[in-house]
Amino acid sequence: MNANAPARASVVITTYNWPQALELALEALARQHTLPCEVVVADDGSRDDTRAMLERIAPAFPVPLRHSWIEDRGFRVSLARNRAIAATSGDYVLLLDGDMLPHPMFVADHLHAAERGSFVQGMRVLTDEEGRDRLLRHEVSQLGFFDSGLTRRRHTLRIPPLAALSLRSTRGQSESAIKTCNQGWWRDDLVMLNGFDERFEGWGREDKDLAVRAFHAGLERRSLRFAGLATHLYHPERHEEGASPNDGLLAETRATGRVRSPQGLDRHIAEFAAHPLPDLRAG
Template sequence: MSPRPERTSVVITTYNWPGALRLALSALSRQVVLPHEVVVADDGSGEETHALIRQVARDYPVPLRHSWIEDRGFRAALARNRAIAATSGDYVLLLDGDMVAHPMFVADHRRAAQRGSFVQGMRVLADANGSERLLAGEKQALGFFDRGLARRRHTLRIPPLAALALRVSRGQSRRGIKTCNQAWWRGDLLAINGFDERFEGWGREDSDLALRAFHAGLQRRSLRFAGLATHLYHFERHEAGESRNERLLTETLQTGRVRSVAGLDRHLAEFAANPLPDLRTAGKS
């Protein structure tokens, strides 16, 4: 059996939705097994989000770091790469800032970690009503019998079924690939050079990451009935028709590319020389 990760870093993306980010960060602070650190991958949010992160950091239980890039449209690939480069753990959990993690989220992902693979988690989908209840503080989490949910089965945490799903799901399918709930050995992300920052605008940067991992010989394992996280409702924009991102993905498929053309290695030296500060202590004497 592969050894479990020693240090788990959570990279959580955000863009101008501080209410959701507050819930997501709070859920991570209540983990039964705390992560080694949390790094916010900020795709250009304004001062309200900056202020929220500083406020939350005051009594956060683990190092909380903030990686920010200028707002020049949807650049999630770049935002995530910079945050990953700033991590110090050996295992990286990718989570979106509108995902509210179950208290066993980190523990379940640590248990699922296995060399030679990455882990694809699932989403509990809250509808508009359920999301409003969470954002209003009416509840910390929505369970199987609560109103306001879709994909209700994903609220069920059943560790024996999760272990079975992990054993039988090894493969290289791109179906359902979403970086809102994924786990990677940091060394594997370095080997494939992280996300390809040429992907700008909505979509396909996550599929490209997985495809290059497959080209490198990594397997995808699906985590069901564990590693739970609830996705807050919002309008999701899907671009129809041919796009530059689709063409880039096709290029990766046809060439068998493993390393991204513009990726993670752009940022490693910067954070090696100047690590992102732990905001719990930043500014204190």
Template sequence: MMPPAPRRASVVITTYNWPQALDLALQALARQRTLPHEVVVADDGSREDTRAMLERVAADYPVPLRHSWIEDRGFRVSLARNRAIAATSGDYVLLLDGDMVPHPMFVADHLAAAQYGSFVQGMRVLTDAEGRDRLLSRDVEALGFFDRGVTRRRHTLRIPPLAALSLRATRGQSSGAIKTCNQGWWREDLVTLNGFDERYEGWGREDKDLAVRAFHAGLVRRSLRFGGLATHLYHQERHEDGASPNDALLADAKASGRVRSPVGLDRHIAEFAQHPLPDLRAAA
């Protein structure tokens, strides 16, 4: 018997003090052909203008919209994501960054790609400053293969038959880029892994740590191309190969063979079981 497909996709979307980008991403999620079960904003300490934007958007949002906020004490995206994951109620979790604008078939494509024993790594359509500004100004709703402002054009192509063929399984440290800006996970697997390791503070490596522990648990990474598309709004980034204060933690995770994060998701699940995160639509 084939295992059941996921029924309810909870989107966990990170943000930090860029409400214009988050607004664009949320509006794209509201236009999904297959709506998510809910959207939970994992806020790493944004100012009040982000909260005000969320309350405005919630007034006519088509699915529950929740806001998980932590105090701004530096880059603590592991903690922010764990709290948001703990607040979800879907059986599948889509991790998305707040500077990523999903294609209308983003949720449907990820649900179609979901398979037990694996997590799905989606890709980014990269923009330059011109493409970012065209999207933020609402000059266009999306950027296609031939549009100006796109720097990674192959990832603009949604071709479902090729997407199905692209879902090859890989495991281990040679499995390619790991980016939590566009990933799909069974929620029960995130619980088994105890989510992100909250000892990772400051930029970098918390996403690779999660994948390393997933490989230790026997999960495989499946790459989704030509589907599950999302467009990244340009901003200056640290180089992927640059040093991170968390490099030693990642090296230890690789060497230890551990599966569970020592400081992780279990710290928050009981909290939200007793006090569910409110749907902002109720107060709108």
């Protein structure tokens, strides 16, 4: 283990009206070789069936399980994530999407990769419809390199020495393939950046905006390959090159050199310090 690794990692996992996928992701988090100190579900307005699922699985969950829900008023994942981050207690925050199934060494690998002055960008294994359905039917808990139903199957390979090399060779401030479906951040860096910019509503660019502001603050991006693995359950996606209503805000961030979000995390920290999110295991 990295001698300077964070002591406690909180997982913030986003969701919206796909409780079947979220349950699989939570099952995978419960099987971690190194457990997080807590899991906070950042819920962007799901129906009651998501809450019911969380309450059903909570009694057997191995760490505190918290549910941060906001009203469904369109795509507001920046707000949902900020409220969940504000509710965390760990010194490191792992951002994960609710359609991502983490490898049993996911948390341990991210803790080992953590380094001050940087955030870690993880990769994702992509499934097609066949692979997704096999996982949702519980035929398998994980797909390997030789299984059908995968694309980008190279990301199924966990090879720690190559992971260490990738972290060393990818230092820098590249904006390519920034995805908050699999990222690791020091919590105090997120506080310094004031988290996500909640003016970003509708699909896209809130993740890239966070990274650009981190670069303005002098943080580096380090890419984690061959470790910190997670498998994405197939669904139709918007493409990165497609237009977003938030493109203008991202351009403003780049042009101004902004570091802190003007509408972000500091709106919620005092609330959760005074009234922590309850652990669903308590009933």
